[in-house]
Amino acid sequence: MRHSNKSKKILALFLVLMLGFIIFLTVMLYTALHDRDIPSIFSEDTAKAQRGSIISADGFNIATTQKLYKAVVNTRNIDPDKEELFIQLFSIYSAIEPNEIRQRLHTRKGSVTLSYHISPKEAMYLKTLSFELRRLGVFIEYETPNGDRILQGLNIIESGEARSYPYGNLLTPLLGYPRKMEEDGYTRVYGIKGLEKFFDEELNPQQNRTQKALRDVNGYLILNKQSDVKRQINGLTVKLNIPITLQARVEAVTDRIKEQLKADEIIATVMDSKTGKIIALASSNRFDPSHIRTADYPSLNTNAIEYSFEPGSVVKPIIFSLLLDRGLINPYDMVNGHNGRFTMGRKTIVDEHAFHMISAEDVIVHSSNIGIAQLAQKLNGEEFTEGLKRFGFTHFSGIDLPYEKRGSIPSSAQLNNYLYKAITSYGYGMRSNAMQMIKAYNVFN
Incomplete structure (x- = not known):
């Protein structure tokens, strides 16, 4: 009887131990097969790369x-x-x-x-x-x-x-302005107009900084040879040919002349004749890119290239040079001034100053519409058209700005007509932007 009780106790203890062992194996198996939230021994740190700056020729940060x-x-x-x-x-x-x-x-x-x-x-x-x-x-x-x-x-x-503009409206609208866009909860800046738009790809950041490495108990990174590090590559810096000192003075001139003439806008450009570099491009209509108001909307375009116009009498020296280049006139040839009023077909051409006879050279000196209209008849349509194209009209000026309007000139067939020749010779019937005009005049320099 005593031996039987002892056997039962041993069996019960064995069963308890077996049950505990089975539970232990079950827990271990569950732990091994299921995902666990184990704190990572690695940590990652990131920093966003920045948009590049725009600086003046004399080293001032413009944007x-x-x-x-x-x-x-x-x-x-x-x-x-x-x-x-x-x-x-x-x-x-x-x-x-x-x-x-x-x-x-x-x-x-x-x-x-x-x-x-x-x-x-x-x-x-x-x-x-x-x-x-x-x-x-x-x-x-x-x-x-x-x-x-x-x-x-x-x-x-x-x-x-x-985007920060330390000098307010200086260099606008040439500088342009940006727009903010949300990307994964982070606000990025992109160029919309002017230099900000033209160089947007270069100014945009290239690569964010990332660091992935072992961490210590406080969560700080331990950087060593096993760390994965990508360096921060910011956008490029754009350096202008324009110095602030000259630009500010030219802008002051445009403001003063606009007031004197009661004009809608005054545009002034200064070009280095030897290199073609623009060293000042100013407008009387400016705005602060950081705080654009509704009243600023008409001033947002860079009208030096985005606006084309009939250039008028400033085209006369260009037509005169085409005639000289082909040997079709001599500066001392005489032209009939028709006493300031001349009818060509159904078009009456008028001069401010009346002349009876005038030299070809004085046609330019006194800006005679009648004189240049007669001289231009010596050019055929193809010579006229190709000559204007050689001066850069209808071609992009090459300036580093977007949305340029190239303007237009009459076709060779149209310029075979005496009336088209006359009208175009004093700058009507064709269109140009201000940048094309200053490039054309640089030929004379």
């Missing part, structure tokens, strides 16, 4: 990019007993009024954005503050319904970039 940051805090992580300490310290570091911070913290429970427009310098200080607040125990863990314990604290996050 630059500034990174923007936002400050985000989880209200559940703030110790209620130390909330006022957080508010006062954040106010000192961010220059935001305490009442405004307090109001934002109490709008909702959870993640709250305290500011969207933090400069890089402020972001650096606030990151230091975040570390100090953790050290002071301002942030505490909270438990989610799933049982997870969360500690987030104050996070300073890159939110986008803003």
Whole structure:
């Protein structure tokens, strides 16, 4: 009887041990086969590359990019007993009024954005503050319904970039303006007009910085040979041929002349005759690219190339040179001035100054419509058309700006007609932009 009881006890103990072993194997198998939330021993850090700058010939920053940051805090992580300490310290570091911070913290429970427009310098200080607040125990863990314990604290996050124009409306509308676009929660800047548009691809950032490496217990990266690092490649810097000092003086002249003439717009261009470089391109109609108003809309186009016009009498020296080049006239040939009024077919041509006879050279000196209309008859239609094209009319000027309007000239067939020749010889019936005109006149230089 005693032996039977002892056998039963041994059997029971064996069964208990077997059951425990089976449970242990089951747990181990489950753990091995199912995904687990194991904290990664690796950490990753990224930084957005920036749009390039535009600088003047004399080294001044005309357009630059500034990174923007936002400050985000989880209200559940703030110790209620130390909330006022957080508010006062954040106010000192961010220059935001305490009442405004307090109001934002109490709008909702959870993640709250305290500011969207933090400069890089402020972001650096606030990151230091975040570390100090953790050290002071301002942030505490909270438990989610799933049982997870969360500690987030104050996070300073890159939110986008803003374009800065330190000199206001200087160099506009040539400089152009940008537009902001949202990309995965990050605000990027793209050129829409002017130099910002033409060099948009070059100015755009090339590669963001990324660092993936082992982390220490505090989450800081341990950079070594095994780390995966991609360097930050910002957009290229565009350097202009235009110095600020000259540009500012030319713009002042356009402002003064516009007022004197009561004109819609004055455009002034200065070209280096030897190289063809534009060293000033000014308009009296300017705007601040950072703060474009509805009233600025008519000024947004660079009319030096985006607007074509009938050039008028400034074409006369060009027609005169075509005649000289082909040996069709001599500067001392005499032309009948018809006393300032001359009828060609159904067209009556009038001169401001009346002459009976005038030399071919004086046709240019006195800008005689009647004289140049008669001289132009010596050119046939093909000579006329090809001559204007050789001076650059109807061709792109080659300036580094988008949306150029090339203008137009009559066809060779039309310019075989005496009336077309006459009208075109003093700059009507054709169209040009200001940049084409200054390039044509540079031939004489």
